[in-house]
Amino acid sequence: xxxxxxxxxxxxxxxxxxxxxxxxxxxxxxxxxxxxxxxxxxxxxxxxxxxxxxxxxxxxxxxxxxxxxxxxxxxxxxxxxxxxxxxxxxxxxxxxxxxxxxxxxxxxxxxxxxxxxxxxxxxxxxxxxxxxxxxxxxxxxxxxxxxxxxxxxxxxxxxxxxxxxxxxxxxxxxxxxxxxxxxxxxxxxxxxxxxxxxxxxxxxxxxxxxxxxxxxxxxxxxxxxxxxxxxxxxxxxxxxxx
Numbered sequence: 001x002x003x004x005x006x007x008x009x010x011x012x013x014x015x016x017x018x019x020x021x022x023x024x025x026x027x028x029x030x031x032x033x034x035x036x037x038x039x040x041x042x043x044x045x046x047x048x049x050x051x052x053x054x055x056x057x058x059x060x061x062x063x064x065x066x067x068x069x070x071x072x073x074x075x076x077x078x079x080x081x082x083x084x085x086x087x088x089x090x091x092x093x094x095x096x097x098x099x100x101x102x103x104x105x106x107x108x109x110x111x112x113x114x115x116x117x118x119x120x121x122x123x124x125x126x127x128x129x130x131x132x133x134x135x136x137x138x139x140x141x142x143x144x145x146x147x148x149x150x151x152x153x154x155x156x157x158x159x160x161x162x163x164x165x166x167x168x169x170x171x172x173x174x175x176x177x178x179x180x181x182x183x184x185x186x187x188x189x190x191x192x193x194x195x196x197x198x199x200x201x202x203x204x205x206x207x208x209x210x211x212x213x214x215x216x217x218x219x220x221x222x223x224x225x226x227x228x229x230x231x232x233x234x235x236x237x238x239x240x241x242x
Contacts, residue, residue, distance in 0.1 A: 005111060010191060011200040012058035012110030025054030028112035031181040035115070038159040041152070047145050048121035052129055052177070056109035058200070062209065065104050068097045069212035076100070078173060080132065090216045097213075098228045099173050104211060105200040106192060106229050108164065108178075113185040116177045119145040136176040146176050162236040171227040182236035190242055192229060194221040 008014030018026040027035065035051075042049035067073035068085070075083040075096050083096050108114040116131055122141050123129070135142050152158040160183045165175040198218065201211055211217070217224065233241070 005188060005191075007196060007199070009112075010110060010188060011105040011196065012056065012061060012107065013105075013200065013203070015055070015057065018055055018112050021051075021054075023051060025051045025115070026112065027054050027115065028181075028184060030184060031113050031115075034159045034161065034181055034183075038152075038161060041157075041159070042119075042145070042148070045148055046121070047119045047148065049145070050118055050120040051115050052118050052131055053109065053116040054114075055112050056107055058104055058110065059208070061102060061107050061110070062104040062211065064101055065097065066209055066212045068101060069093060078133075080134065090213060091220075094213055094216055094220070094224070098171070098224065102172075102228070103197065103217060103224070105197050106225070108180060108185065108188075111185060111188045113181045113188065114164075115179055116175075117145075117179055118142055118177065131175075131177050133174070133176075142177070149179075156237065160240070164231040164235045166235065167232065169232060180236070182240035186236060186240045187242055189231070192225070194225050197221065197225070 005017060006014060009017045015026070017028055019029045019032050020026050021032055039049045064073070068075050071085045075085055077083055077096075078099075085093055085096065088096060102108070118129060118131070118135075119142050122145065129135075134140055136146050137143065149158060149161075153162055160181050161179040162182050163176065163178060164180045164185070165172050165178050168174050198221065201214065201218075204210075
């Protein structure tokens, strides 16, 4: 049965749909079970499949967004170069941030269905995990894991996990490390509308920091949702799609 998330759960403001794992990350219970099975499959193939990021709350996504919009956290372009946020117009700032970071309320990590993964067996103690394109590129430290995952997905043996950001459609950059549990995530996608996001932002609390670049986001929200929130219709097998 597909769990129908509330508006608060969809936008990361509520966390009642989650189960905490022994590693400290949180996912929906059905997602946790499927991921444990995928971890066992990976272990038999010689990998130590681990979670870098699971559920992410609205407040956490807001902190990430605001730190990038204010220049406190680095933004990188597709070649890994640091973007000087102050040199960009507000609209250019939006697109630079959205390339790798979701708007608060719009992250798939809010749903408890999506997670970023890596191979803990492929790195030395103290390695600084980056979740960067170079790590998952051919010859990169995690390339072997993702080639194995590619094969599992192609064979329909990935326990329901697929990549929503597998190709560059001009919006969000490809994220090979990002897996989504299609049996549940596919039902969340059509519900994440511009109006839902506007309502989410309006329901801010008195002690919550304002959403930086909020006026620019609101003015362009339908197009931004189309370009940076929507994913390719065929990101997962047809049997999962709503």
